[in-house]
Amino acid sequence: MRFINSSVTVLRDFAICHDDFTLKPPDGILKEHTFTWLGFVQYIHVTTGLPHHSKAPRVVLIQKQFVIGTATDLLHLPKNYKLGSVIFGDYERDEKNCGISKQQTKIGIQCPRAYIEMPLLDITPHPEFSRFGVGNSLALVKLIRPMKSYYMIPICLPSITERQRQKKNKIVFMVDYISTVPRDFDSEKMGKKTLKLYTHKDCKRHRMKTRLGSEGVTHVLCSSGCGVRPGAPIVSQTVDGAFELIGIAAGGGVCSRRSMRRRLNREPPLYIDVYPYSAWIVNVVTAHQLPQPYPHNFMLLEGGSSVSIQKGSNYLRRRRAQxxxxxxxxxxxxxxxxxxxxxxxxxxxxxxxxxxxxxxxxxxxxxxxxxxxxxxxxxxxxxxxxxxxxxxxxxxxxxxxxxxxxxxxxxxxxxxxxxxxxxxxxxxxxxxxxxxxxxxxxxx
Incomplete structure (x- = not known):
């Protein structure tokens, strides 16, 4: 009897994401190590080396070595400023990373709070921004190396199933740092705020009614609230616990009296809808993964590394090892x-x-x-x-x-x-x- 074996593998990076089915934090200030995938970029003055006093666009970790943010904030920099490192103010180290042994975990010792500054290697804006001049779009930033900690898990990319569910529920939440420009990383806190989501059609109708003009983005969402900072994400949690990135803030009007109620303001916050960019994100990330030499029977397929047996044989039991x-x-x-x-x-x-x-x-x-x-x-x-x-x-x-x-x-x-x-x-x-x-x- 002859068997045909073939090695099968897959790029599993996007299947491993934040999917904690026990995590349902209330609105307000978050505990540390709740949403570690949120970071920000510093603008550094070219002469003094000091960070910008009022601007620090947010970025979101979508793969171990890639973050995503707004192209305008990452490529159109303030005068006399350059782009600094990406900072994750709530970096969660694993036991091996911070040198904690089994004996120390027995007595309750945990890794202390930490943050990490990660230099940039490359910025890839979406072609609609670099070639067609779309006002607000997304850009991918490649970090100098992947995150080493096991506990630094990226956020999940959006799915069509969750988008359809949000058209009915219209409830998302935003995660952001409390400070406009985080400085004291050891004590910096994050906050969560539930918002009401509005589709592109509702948002466009509202802006035309209030004579605000074009949104300036190709795929736009609106929400209740105010004072949203550029790059701040709006997130949805699926039934099985996965946290999906629905939108990234392009900006919004400042807060005024009673503007946080659950309806659209005169100038509501705008978000770039991430789902239409999902295929582009996957293509850019996989293009940066250098393949290793492999034989001709090595295939990139979905399903994980395994050895397949020719169909029709009785070599394997029906209940295969998982x-x-x-x-x-x-x-x-x-x-x-x-x-x-x-x-x-x-x-x-x-x-x-x-x-x-x-x-x-x-x-x-x-x-x-x-x-x-x-x-x-x-x-x-x-x-x-x-x-x-x-x-x-x-x-x-x-x-x-x-x-x-x-x-x-x-x-x-x-x-x-x-x-x-x-x-x-x-x-x-x-x-x-x-x-x-x-x-x-x-x-x-």
């Missing part, structure tokens, strides 16, 4: 977890539960969790959110209807928490008939 890996503090198991965000949404996020254990004095913990979804549901992706990556869990059964989660913790200081999230699909008729004889008492 891939596992870390995304920040989330351990995921299942081939479906490593597909693109678009394909991941073909499954339903049907289960989420938080667990917390309190102990005094400190204790060790052995966790064994068995979950059955019933033979009508096939579990395709399991996510386990942990406090850190010191313990390596094992999740068995993904691809079927019963899963078992097993992990062991070292001594922990008084409190230990973790969360479980599952995504599934309807079981096929063939699998269902095979699984009926396997059922045991208490598992349906």
């Amino acid at each position: 891939k596992s890996g870390w995304r920040a503090r989330t351990f995921v198991t299942g081939n479906h977890c490593f597909k693109s965000q678009k394909k991941q949404r073909s499954a339903s996020f049907f289960y989420s539960e938080n667990f917390e254990v309190n102990a005094d004095p400190p204790a060790k913990l052995n966790v064994v969790i068995k979950i059955s979804a019933g033979i009508e549901c096939t579990i395709v992706c399991a996510r386990l959110l942990m406090p850190n990556r010191m313990a390596t869990p094992v999740i068995d059964g993904v691809g079927g209807y019963n899963i078992t989660i097993v992990f062991y913790t070292e001594w922990f200081p008084y409190k230990f928490y973790f969360s479980v999230g599952l995504s599934g699909k309807n079981t096929t008729e063939r699998d269902k008939m095979d699984w009926i004889p396997e059922r045991k008492e208490g598992f349906w």
Whole structure:
């Protein structure tokens, strides 16, 4: 019997993004390490070397080595100023990065607050800005090196599913630094504000009614609120927990009395709609990834690295071994977890539960969790959110209807928490008939 093997790989960078299904912060000042993907760019005076006193455009991390912002703010600089480094004021280091051992994590020591200044390597504006003179557009900035910390996860790119949902709900939230120009990075705070979103059609109608003229952008959104700073993102959270970048602020009128109520102001904040630029973003980022030498049977396809077997053979069992890996503090198991965000949404996020254990004095913990979804549901992706990556869990059964989660913790200081999230699909008729004889008492 002859088998045809081929190596298959994929650029998984855009499938690994901020998708914390337990994170739902209220409006107001945020705790540290909530949205680490937000940064800003400094304008540096060419003579004095001091930062600009009133301008610091925001940028958003969309890949480990790329940030996105408004092309006008990144290329049309104030007089006598040059572009400085990109600064992430809420840089979250992992245990290896800040030199914390397992023994120190047992007594509750965590990495101290940090920030990082990352020099720029290249700026790529969208062709509509560089060639056709569109007033406001987007630009991608390549950093001098990728982010090394496991916990610096970029934000997800927008999807058509979430855009359709926002046309009905019209609720997004904005994340920004409290200060116009952050200076004291050790104490700088971020804030969150829920806004009402308006589509391009509503925004254009409002601007014509108030005689404000053209929006100056090709893909524009409006929102309630005021005083929005350039580059500040508006974000939406999907049902399964992913945070998607809906728009990037191009500017807005200053705040006046009662202007924060939930309706359009006379001069509402304008945002560049990110979704129409998604294909361009992916193309630019992948073009900067230098490929390694590979044989002729090496293919760039979607689905992750694997070895395929010729169809029709009985070499593999129908329940194949599932891939596992870390995304920040989330351990995921299942081939479906490593597909693109678009394909991941073909499954339903049907289960989420938080667990917390309190102990005094400190204790060790052995966790064994068995979950059955019933033979009508096939579990395709399991996510386990942990406090850190010191313990390596094992999740068995993904691809079927019963899963078992097993992990062991070292001594922990008084409190230990973790969360479980599952995504599934309807079981096929063939699998269902095979699984009926396997059922045991208490598992349906």
